[in-house]
Amino acid sequence: MPTYILQRLGMMLLTLWAIVTLTFFLMHAVPGGPFVSEKMLAPEIQAALNAKYGLDQPIWAQYITYLKGILTLDLGPSFKYPGVSVNKMIADGLPVTMRTGLLAVIAVVALGVPLGIIAALNRNKWPDTTVMLIATIGVAIPSYVIATVMLYVFALRLGWVPTFGLDNWRGYILPVFALSGFWVSFVARLTRSSLLETFEQDYMTTARAKGLRPGQVLFKHGLRNSLVPVVTVLGPVVANLITGSFVIEQIFALPGIGRQFVLSITNRDYTAIMGITIFYAAALMVMILIVDLLYAVLDPRIKLSEASA
Amino acid sequence: MSDISPNMWEKLPQDEAVAVKSAPSLTYWQDARRRLWANKPAVVSIGFIILLILGAIFGPFFSPYSYSDQNLKLANIPPAFDTYAVTDGEGNTTRFFLNASNFNLYEVDASGHVLGIMRGERKDMLKKQQPFEIAGQAITLDYAKLPARILSADGTELRTSGWSWNMTYLFGTDQLGRDVLVRQLFGARISLTVAFVATLVNFFIGIFYGGIAGYMGGKTDAIMMRIVEIISTVPLTLYVVLLMVVFDSGLLSIIIAIGSVFWVDMARIVRGQILSLKQQDYVAAARTMGASTPRILTRHLLPNAIGPIIITLTMLIPSAIFIESFMSFIGLGVTPPLASWGTLTSEAVETLRAYPHQLFFPAAAISLTMFAFNFLGDGLRDALDPRFRK
Numbered sequence: 146m147p148t149y150i151l152q153r154l155g156m157m158l159l160t161l162w163a164i165v166t167l168t169f170f171l172m173h174a175v176p177g178g179p180f181v182s183e184k185m186l187a188p189e190i191q192a193a194l195n196a197k198y199g200l201d202q203p204i205w206a207q208y209i210t211y212l213k214g215i216l217t218l219d220l221g222p223s224f225k226y227p228g229v230s231v232n233k234m235i236a237d238g239l240p241v242t243m244r245t246g247l248l249a250v251i252a253v254v255a256l257g258v259p260l261g262i263i264a265a266l267n268r269n270k271w272p273d274t275t276v277m278l279i280a281t282i283g284v285a286i287p288s289y290v291i292a293t294v295m296l297y298v299f300a301l302r303l304g305w306v307p308t309f310g311l312d313n314w315r316g317y318i319l320p321v322f323a324l325s326g327f328w329v330s331f332v333a334r335l336t337r338s339s340l341l342e343t344f345e346q347d348y349m350t351t352a353r354a355k356g357l358r359p360g361q362v363l364f365k366h367g368l369r370n371s372l373v374p375v376v377t378v379l380g381p382v383v384a385n386l387i388t389g390s391f392v393i394e395q396i397f398a399l400p401g402i403g404r405q406f407v408l409s410i411t412n413r414d415y416t417a418i419m420g421i422t423i424f425y426a427a428a429l430m431v432m433i434l435i436v437d438l439l440y441a442v443l444d445p446r447i448k449l450s451e452a453s454a
Numbered sequence: 455m456s457d458i459s460p461n462m463w464e465k466l467p468q469d470e471a472v473a474v475k476s477a478p479s480l481t482y483w484q485d486a487r488r489r490l491w492a493n494k495p496a497v498v499s500i501g502f503i504i505l506l507i508l509g510a511i512f513g514p515f516f517s518p519y520s521y522s523d524q525n526l527k528l529a530n531i532p533p534a535f536d537t538y539a540v541t542d543g544e545g546n547t548t549r550f551f552l553n554a555s556n557f558n559l560y561e562v563d564a565s566g567h568v569l570g571i572m573r574g575e576r577k578d579m580l581k582k583q584q585p586f587e588i589a590g591q592a593i594t595l596d597y598a599k600l601p602a603r604i605l606s607a608d609g610t611e612l613r614t615s616g617w618s619w620n621m622t623y624l625f626g627t628d629q630l631g632r633d634v635l636v637r638q639l640f641g642a643r644i645s646l647t648v649a650f651v652a653t654l655v656n657f658f659i660g661i662f663y664g665g666i667a668g669y670m671g672g673k674t675d676a677i678m679m680r681i682v683e684i685i686s687t688v689p690l691t692l693y694v695v696l697l698m699v700v701f702d703s704g705l706l707s708i709i710i711a712i713g714s715v716f717w718v719d720m721a722r723i724v725r726g727q728i729l730s731l732k733q734q735d736y737v738a739a740a741r742t743m744g745a746s747t748p749r750i751l752t753r754h755l756l757p758n759a760i761g762p763i764i765i766t767l768t769m770l771i772p773s774a775i776f777i778e779s780f781m782s783f784i785g786l787g788v789t790p791p792l793a794s795w796g797t798l799t800s801e802a803v804e805t806l807r808a809y810p811h812q813l814f815f816p817a818a819a820i821s822l823t824m825f826a827f828n829f830l831g832d833g834l835r836d837a838l839d840p841r842f843r844k
Binding site: 396 | 687699825
């Protein structure tokens, strides 16, 4: 187990280095410098700016400086907002993104799994058809469409929730729903099919034959075994909630990292784009590692060393 | 078992033998086609996709407008409206409708063609009224209280004479007075082009990469798959975003961006297939006969892996459409005045409060298309790969 974790951590560092390198050279391949804008700057000012941000040095020197910065968890200054560091940008947006993201993950588990159970227990009856219909809709419609339509209906037309901001709990409803919509549907479908498969197993028949109560059969024998694939998708869920948050935070004007990222893109704030990308990658890898460890705890059949192969 | 009587074992006469002939043997493709046709949602989806493709290719030719023609006088016109009719002394009727969100009156004909904006007299800012002279009568537009009302000369509220579809602009116009229908169709063109070309690029890269990794095996495979693993640690959308920042927005760059990233899924599928197929006897036979590696790959391995490859391809198309519209939505996609479903949606969000109908068409178009491709993908999966059937 410890060797496995060490191995994974080593792999993570390698991956992170690859991503840092990739984003660094991608961002430096952008034609024109970061200070090229409509306003022509005097050559002296341009040179001074370049010197301040170290852009007058050869690219390898810049790369080494950047790597050193990453090692000390310093993602450098923003090019567009003088005096603001990328670290601060991320730190400012993190609480909002974390809160909505966490709520969305909770929604995925708390809505998706029960819906899937209901559908599986009532196979081919109306609850099943309803759940599967909703799930099909949720999987097919893009999150930004769900978000804008809900914004119109619930915020503008009915006025139940605010159109933007997170001043009270109502503000969270639409963003969290729009963010988790796809994965609630996905997890519901997954739980349903996984549970139906488990129902056909011999140990389920045995459990029923032993005279266990239906609840016990379902929760102790059925659910525990069928939740393994659900836990596996939680890694991708987190990954996709992150990309989903770009648009959702934009639509609902939430001051999170996703909105900051999109803003940095429109501002062409290259250090911010790089920094946030690297932050996302690191956060994700930690998350996926946690999910993998959880996976092994849930399903003792899986040996961690095998999972790495 | 007891009801088997001895006479059941008697030989059938020649002409009755036909009746008990076994079901016709079907090839893999015949069987798949039959199963696909039996799947109603998939068939409907195929029909929808064909219509969409035809509409995207030929639709714009039938419209007098192009996607970039602006007519600011006829901006934000809805696809349907309540018309008012005013008749003058000689029996000539003037029809018009009120755009409730910008307080303009537009003249229309009896069948619903928009003739133009109506010029009124100076607005009375204090009373929030604007007088018009229509068909010789004094008509007042009163927007002191919302919703705005039309008052006739004696101060009573004018009743609508019915509603009609907008026959000039079937889907209405956007905030620059561009025809929404034509922009929709162009959006479909962009989205479908991106989807198909990017999927094709993914197809070739994925097959090449996955094929080599799977066939070579060993160290090559391990290294190649590690690279895929590293790439797919970060959500693929993030790479597309980064690439779009580097490339500058545009149709070609978004195709390249999507095409150069999303092949990893395809590579995985192909590798898995090749890995299991290369142990088959016919591969060994081909190799003993001296067939070259490319020949074995293209003639023996890939054709046998075609089912899962097609399924992955159909699943890739909706995600490509989604990524393109997503990029356009956050402002990294096609450049204006080109329209894609993503830009149309984000433009509609800007005017959501006043003109919600502008959101309806792009949202419906992308949702229906995603539905269609999803159903088609599911149908193909069930048809081509019976193991997946539940």
